[in-house]
Amino acid sequence: MRTLFAAAALVVGSLSLAACSGTQEAAPEAEANPTGLTVANARLLLPPAAGDPAAVYFDLKNDGTRAVAVRRADVANAKSATLHDMMEYNREMTMADMGPMTIKPGETIRFEPGGKHVMAFEPSPELKPGGKTELTLTIAGGDKVSVELPVEAADAER
Numbered sequence: 001m002r003t004l005f006a007a008a009a010l011v012v013g014s015l016s017l018a019a020c021s022g023t024q025e026a027a028p029e030a031e032a033n034p035t036g037l038t039v040a041n042a043r044l045l046l047p048p049a050a051g052d053p054a055a056v057y058f059d060l061k062n063d064g065t066r067a068v069a070v071r072r073a074d075v076a077n078a079k080s081a082t083l084h085d086m087m088e089y090n091r092e093m094t095m096a097d098m099g100p101m102t103i104k105p106g107e108t109i110r111f112e113p114g115g116k117h118v119m120a121f122e123p124s125p126e127l128k129p130g131g132k133t134e135l136t137l138t139i140a141g142g143d144k145v146s147v148e149l150p151v152e153a154a155d156a157e158r
């Protein structure tokens with residue numbers, strides 16, 4: 001019995017040694033996406049006139065087990081980005097900043113033309129139809145999820 005235990009301890013010992021030799025960057029699978037959020041169908045539509053803000057649309061799903069609040073959006077190659085929603089103001093629909101947006105487990109929120117969107121201000125002239133950039137969403141607590149963001153022309157089918 002004592003021998004068996006010693007052998008098991010030895011195996012465990014060498015396993016943890018092997019684990020230690022890995023690089024620090026290799027995060028465990030479970031923490032690859034701590035937000036629990038999945039972004040699908042993401043695309044950036046360039047503005048009709050250069051220098052105007054670009055609009056980013058996507059489907060956001062919470063595949064995690066807890067509700068999370070999306071606080072911030074960033075678009076690589078744009079000076080700044082804001083979460084916008086359409087709201088009625090003075091009997092007219094206008095866009096305005098969204099506060100932190102809570103998404104429940106299992107829920108999907110669509111960012112689509114005429115509704116919620118991410119507005120990317122001062123998009124780089126390097127962004128061209130057929131190109132790519134990156135969308136990053138930050139949730140309360142600071143965890144982030146990033147996805148590739150294909151760039152489409154202003155007149156692309158929405």
Ligand SMILES: [Cu+2]
Pocket residue numbers: 084085095096117118119
């Ligand atoms: Cu907007």
